[in-house]
Ligand code: NAP
């Protein structure tokens with residue numbers, strides 16, 4: 001589609017699978033992708049498929065012995081080749097008109113729409129997403145492609161400057177160079193596609209190092225970019241441990257910027273390394289670092305408690321609590337504490353857990369063995385720090401399943417009150433009153449998402465002023481941010497607040513050049 005006639009951006013609607021046709025399509029896509037499991041996939045450097053000596057497997061967390069695919073374990077040598085390919089491609093890509101770059105994104109969007117059910121099925125099998133979560137992930141990926149395509153066309157229109165009679169002055173945003181894109185495994189299509197397409201749209205070339213728990217979906221997205229005809233070397237895919245190829249590229253003198261989303265621990269390390277100027281480096285690397293959360297929902301007395309319990313359960317246990325935006329602290333004012341706890345218990349009891357290839361299971365497994373063990377350790381800690389209300393059990397005999405777990409009477413400064421668990425474990429904290437609830441909500445090093453359930457306007461105003469998070473919601477869940485509607489990114493140790501899906505996001509990957517001529 002010619003970019004000049006692009007319709008206004010609108011978000012893709014998520015399927016709810018109530019339509020029997022959609023259910024049938026999804027069932028056959030899962031069957032098809034299951035039949036493709038176990039294949040080996042190359043890394044892509046300068047448009048070439050590359051196979052290496054060392055490989056690793058990606059597994060189905062619902063059936064832990066099922067290998068979904070075999071991938072290449074990139075070493076430093078492969079990473080260096082990817083850097084050379086990306087540097088070479090930058091010399092032409094940086095002068096490719098913005099409209100043309102946008103067209104590639106739009107082509108990928110079209111291809112992704114065509115492959116919708118297959119890609120959804122990959123995320124069911126590789127990441128243990130239930131059908132709706134998988135489709136939500138895919139819709140967000142499409143939204144990013146469409147949104148950033150339009151944004152780069154806007155940015156390309158130029159920079160308005162103040163008139164100055166003796167001179168003719170102009171300014172334009174130009175790309176930075178080679179970017180290293182390091183996404184997490186939990187939104188393996190959405191975040192990966194968003195981070196990749198933003199860097200590319202801005203005119204940079206990219207080395208994409210996907211998470212080791214999600215190389216299958218990363219490879220499938222890479223295939224779409226190749227099918228869309230993205231020139232060789234503009235996007236390179238390098239799978240393998242972050243600590244090897246990822247780290248090598250972060251430290252590389254020719255790396256111009258790093259776009260990272262993941263844990264605070266890894267993010268802090270990358271930020272520090274990005275700040276170190278190494279021999280041969282002639283710029284300061286830019287680092288966009290988005291990290292974890294310990295997100296709180298406040299339940300006030302002036303609200304519908306049943307509705308609040310529903311929102312808290314969905315926010316805490318959607319995708320097994322493995323969202324940076326997941327509610328992991330629920331702060332309830334004393335007056336309604338007992339009533340809320342009772343309603344939450346009943347609501348959580350309704351949650352079904354099991355293999356998500358079966359649409360009837362709302363909650364699936366956690367991603368891997370390490371994650372399962374970590375969550376089970378936190379459950380033991382929770383038993384000491386508070387009172388178990390729901391769940392508390394895990395079963396890893398077939399997949400990494402943990403029952404939705406709620407602890408009540410948790411202190412804010414306890415481990416369960418402070419540390420990101422990234423699993424279906426919720427801490428409920430009692431507050432004396434609303435002011436105390438706001439204080440507790442801010443009593444964390446993070447500042448990503450938060451929500452407040454209250455009908456009181458003054459309390460809403462107070463939260464807008466004082467609840468210090470990047471994404472604040474009222475009377476709704478604290479998960480599910482839509483591109484363009486809810487710009488996403490957090491404060492404090494949740495990251496650099498890059499606000500994805502927001503106006504101006506692409507400027508993070510660009511620099512302004514101005515030129516002035518005497519008239
Ligand atoms: P992670 O363990 O930090 O990994 C993120 C990425 O960094 C992966 O691709 C990983 O590769 C790579 N990596 C690891 N060590 C590295 C190193 N030394 N150098 C370069 N790259 C390295 O995070 P995750 O488990 O994938 O994702 C979950 C975390 O992401 C949670 O903390 C969650 O809150 C956060 N998250 C934040 C947002 C947000 O928008 N703020 C969104 C989603 C998720 P390997 O997999 O090969 O180790």
Ligand code: MG
Nearest residue numbers: 185211212213
């Ligand atoms: Mg990890």
